[in-house]
Amino acid sequence: MTSDREYKLPDLEDYLTIDCEFVGCKSGQALARVGLVNHEGSIVLDTYVYVNPENIVDYRTSTSGIKPGDLDGAPTYEQVTSRIKDLVQGKILVGHTLFNDLSAIGHKHPYESFRDTALYYPLRFKMGIKREGEFPSLKRLAKEVLGVDIQRDDNGRGHDPIEDARATIAIFMLVREDYEIDLMKNRDCVAGIPP
Numbered sequence: 001m002t003s004d005r006e007y008k009l010p011d012l013e014d015y016l017t018i019d020c021e022f023v024g025c026k027s028g029q030a031l032a033r034v035g036l037v038n039h040e041g042s043i044v045l046d047t048y049v050y051v052n053p054e055n056i057v058d059y060r061t062s063t064s065g066i067k068p069g070d071l072d073g074a075p076t077y078e079q080v081t082s083r084i085k086d087l088v089q090g091k092i093l094v095g096h097t098l099f100n101d102l103s104a105i106g107h108k109h110p111y112e113s114f115r116d117t118a119l120y121y122p123l124r125f126k127m128g129i130k131r132e133g134e135f136p137s138l139k140r141l142a143k144e145v146l147g148v149d150i151q152r153d154d155n156g157r158g159h160d161p162i163e164d165a166r167a168t169i170a171i172f173m174l175v176r177e178d179y180e181i182d183l184m185k186n187r188d189c190v191a192g193i194p195p
Helices: 077-088 098-105 121-126 138-146 161-184
Strands: 015-025 028-038 043-048 056-058 092-095 114-116
Touching (some): 015 077, 015 098, 015 161, 028 098, 028 161, 043 161, 077 098, 092 098, 121 138, 121 161, 138 161
Parallel strands (some): 015 092, 092 114
Antiparallel strands (some): 015 028, 015 056
16 A cells, blocks of 8 residues: 655756736737746746737726737737746646636647646635635635735726735645645545636
8 A cells, every 4th residue: 555655746946837818809808918936935926918908998907907008019919928938838737717818828738737726625615615616715715815915906907817816825725735645645635727
């Protein structure tokens, strides 16, 4: 029988965490800012994404932190997503509702290299969430697990993808060993990804 100590965890340098922010557009929403951090929370990428202002119907500043003018002169969606795909190649990607961020950047990351704090059962159960299709908010999870307030409305900035990515990797690092061993042992430890 193999003890948990005999499992080799991935190297810390293998992890990258992503978070995306969006603006409302005539046809739905558009990617407007992306943050990527490493396992220490150091910034790997922090960029706005150009969206034609004529298509924007709501900057969602209170939640996205994005204001008119922020996207002027920003790299295009194609430039940003190409850069992200290069950076995450061969990495274990960590996120909170990671499936949303991957959908936004049009990237199909290998499932075995996918770690989602919103899907990991021990974190979900800690927040009292047992039903599939429901997810704990990152704000509430950060408060409960880390004891920190993020996405504070009183700062006037809205969400910040770097702050959110740092909170996500900090939460993940607290459960990393259990999460990885659960996966290696093929334990049922993550909720299903919504269609």
